[in-house]
Amino acid sequence: MAQLPILAASPDSAARRVQSATATTVPAVAATVPATATTVPGDSVTPPVDESGTEEPSKTAPKKAKGHTYGIPQVELINDQIRAAWTSRKLTPSQPATDGEWCRRLFLDLLGRVPLVEELNRFTSDRSPDKKLQLVNQLLGNDEQYIEQYARNWTTLWTNILIGRAGGGEQDRMTNREGLQQSLRRAFQRNTSYDKLVVELISATGVNRPGERGFNGFVNFLSGKLDENGIQATAKTSQIFLGLQVQCTQCHNHPFNEWKQNQFWELNAFFRQSRIRYVERKRDMVTVELVNQNFSGEDNRPDEAALFYELRNGKMEAAYPVFVDGAQLPNKSGYLEEVDRRKELAKRVVASEYMPKAIVNRMWGHFLGYGFTKPVDDIGPHNAPSHPELLEKLALEFRQNSCDLKDLIRWIVLSEPYSLSSRHSSNNKKDDPSLGEKPMFSHFYLRQMRAEELYESLLVATAAHQGGGSYEEQEKVKHEWLNQFTIAFGTDENDETTTFNGTIPQTLMMMNGDLMKKAIGTDKGSFLEEVANNSKLNNPAKINYLFLAAMARRPTAAENTAANQLMTLRGGNATAALQDVWWAVLNSNEFILNH
Numbered sequence: 001m002a003q004l005p006i007l008a009a010s011p012d013s014a015a016r017r018v019q020s021a022t023a024t025t026v027p028a029v030a031a032t033v034p035a036t037a038t039t040v041p042g043d044s045v046t047p048p049v050d051e052s053g054t055e056e057p058s059k060t061a062p063k064k065a066k067g068h069t070y071g072i073p074q075v076e077l078i079n080d081q082i083r084a085a086w087t088s089r090k091l092t093p094s095q096p097a098t099d100g101e102w103c104r105r106l107f108l109d110l111l112g113r114v115p116l117v118e119e120l121n122r123f124t125s126d127r128s129p130d131k132k133l134q135l136v137n138q139l140l141g142n143d144e145q146y147i148e149q150y151a152r153n154w155t156t157l158w159t160n161i162l163i164g165r166a167g168g169g170e171q172d173r174m175t176n177r178e179g180l181q182q183s184l185r186r187a188f189q190r191n192t193s194y195d196k197l198v199v200e201l202i203s204a205t206g207v208n209r210p211g212e213r214g215f216n217g218f219v220n221f222l223s224g225k226l227d228e229n230g231i232q233a234t235a236k237t238s239q240i241f242l243g244l245q246v247q248c249t250q251c252h253n254h255p256f257n258e259w260k261q262n263q264f265w266e267l268n269a270f271f272r273q274s275r276i277r278y279v280e281r282k283r284d285m286v287t288v289e290l291v292n293q294n295f296s297g298e299d300n301r302p303d304e305a306a307l308f309y310e311l312r313n314g315k316m317e318a319a320y321p322v323f324v325d326g327a328q329l330p331n332k333s334g335y336l337e338e339v340d341r342r343k344e345l346a347k348r349v350v351a352s353e354y355m356p357k358a359i360v361n362r363m364w365g366h367f368l369g370y371g372f373t374k375p376v377d378d379i380g381p382h383n384a385p386s387h388p389e390l391l392e393k394l395a396l397e398f399r400q401n402s403c404d405l406k407d408l409i410r411w412i413v414l415s416e417p418y419s420l421s422s423r424h425s426s427n428n429k430k431d432d433p434s435l436g437e438k439p440m441f442s443h444f445y446l447r448q449m450r451a452e453e454l455y456e457s458l459l460v461a462t463a464a465h466q467g468g469g470s471y472e473e474q475e476k477v478k479h480e481w482l483n484q485f486t487i488a489f490g491t492d493e494n495d496e497t498t499t500f501n502g503t504i505p506q507t508l509m510m511m512n513g514d515l516m517k518k519a520i521g522t523d524k525g526s527f528l529e530e531v532a533n534n535s536k537l538n539n540p541a542k543i544n545y546l547f548l549a550a551m552a553r554r555p556t557a558a559e560n561t562a563a564n565q566l567m568t569l570r571g572g573n574a575t576a577a578l579q580d581v582w583w584a585v586l587n588s589n590e591f592i593l594n595h
Helices: 013-020 073-089 099-111 117-124 131-142 144-163 177-189 194-203 217-221 227-242 261-271 341-351 354-368 388-400 405-413 451-461 471-485 504-512 514-519 527-532 539-551 557-569 574-586
Strands: 274-282 285-292 307-310 316-319 486-488 496-498
Touching (some): 073 388, 099 117, 099 144, 099 405, 131 144, 131 405, 144 217, 177 194, 177 471, 194 217, 194 227, 194 354, 227 261, 227 341, 227 354, 261 307, 341 354, 354 388, 354 405, 388 405, 451 514, 527 539, 539 557, 539 574, 557 574
Antiparallel strands (some): 274 285, 307 316, 486 496
16 A cells, blocks of 8 residues: 555654554554454444454355446446456456445545544444445435535535635635635535536626625636636636636647637637626725626727737737637627627536536546546547546436436446555556556555545544534634645636645644644543543553544554553553554544545
8 A cells, every 4th residue: 555654753752662663554553452352332243454454354244246336327337437448458456445444435535524433333334235325325415414514525625626725815805715615505505406506607796705785606716817808717617617728828829739829719708798896895805796797899899899819920819709619609799788708608618518528527536536637627639538438428427417416426436446445456556647657447546635634534533523613613714724735826827736745834733733732632521531531442442443533444453562562651541542542543644545
């Protein structure tokens, strides 16, 4: 299993000595008695683990054929197409992931957090042949308790896609992050179809700030992108919703694909009726309204409202609204009563062949670690997908199923490639997209948690999510925490990067940050205090509980041995030893990986 550098140096010298004496993937920590001899609440039938941390298959569990489709034809389509690619490449897929591994990755990918021990045990102890389907349906909203969590996670994901992690944090900002989140959250709670969501984002008008008259949070996608005649609006709309990267063609023809300079400005012409009107300024808070108004053209001829762009030879050319497939508007007028250009653009985006392929590719990349193309938002002949037929067919299925995002999610997470172990075999170890190879999905690709996932997982794993205030208050605290990792660049494309990648700031935050201090705190009512003082659990069961809470598995024999040392070094002080264990587990490679 590939590893990130272990983010650990223990809180005191005792645990440091134990950690330095071990060489396991997770800093080796455990209890004084083999964990397999104990139980934790609701875990009477959870299978034990072997020396490598892999669950042993239950003798009573029903046998299931590889590539179980649960009677869903789209899952069968995925399995057949992926298996055909394995055969052509002479690849053997890895073994299926354990129930604990699959459950943990599903919670991370769907809800943005690790499962609670009770949720994990409920799934692993279930012997139903369709228990995966049942859990997926529960998390997608069949169970009321998960609707809000699902909406919250996907609101975070799409807010980052649409305006970036730093979006809404600029001085005199015209983008209101809270406003966008509010509208996205409601859309995901209602399971708004993707095509309708795209139309609302592209064609929205209204005020950007919640609580103001005329509020429409969707305007925040474009409200900060209309400067300089909407260059960013053009590039981001194409990139996000069509999977076409056109930003460099504003000045010249694309060097690697067929996109021409005139096509950029023809797409840009759809945004020329859009304007930002200032409503109010308060300190660093700006309230703006996105409005549509007549566009008279740059030559003041509104009946045929043209814009002009410069060729590399200095010649000026006129551009009118033309969609990426070459379809022109029937009317070149800049008068709103004759044609609403942005609304016409939204219609053409959702009706195009590009939109369903772009979202299928993006969603596949979210769940499998890599899309069919790299990057996921750059699709075309110049960047051939790894599985072109599967991408085409899934896009068609998505459109025919009313562009329902939950259906698309269900197909992907119930598929065979999503169910595989991240432990590659000798036959598929060369299936490594990080080396530039096209992904074949013969094993699950390891990836680090997103910063948001780590934050939510630390809250859930330590019960700190309970009583955390309103949604808005919780989001504000989370955003402030995330800001320490985000670096924004003042480029034309509002580029940004993150230091959340195993670098020194992340290491120091994990070891010594306030969130970690709360996580390992033993104050009355804290997670660790409740585990340590639970009279129903002996010491080995408490260790089990910590490992299940963080990594959805029990400790290995090596980790048990290390815990014996910790207990000895702590002079039998079980609470202090548990604190060392919990700190080491939360700072391990394994905890911060989605595997």
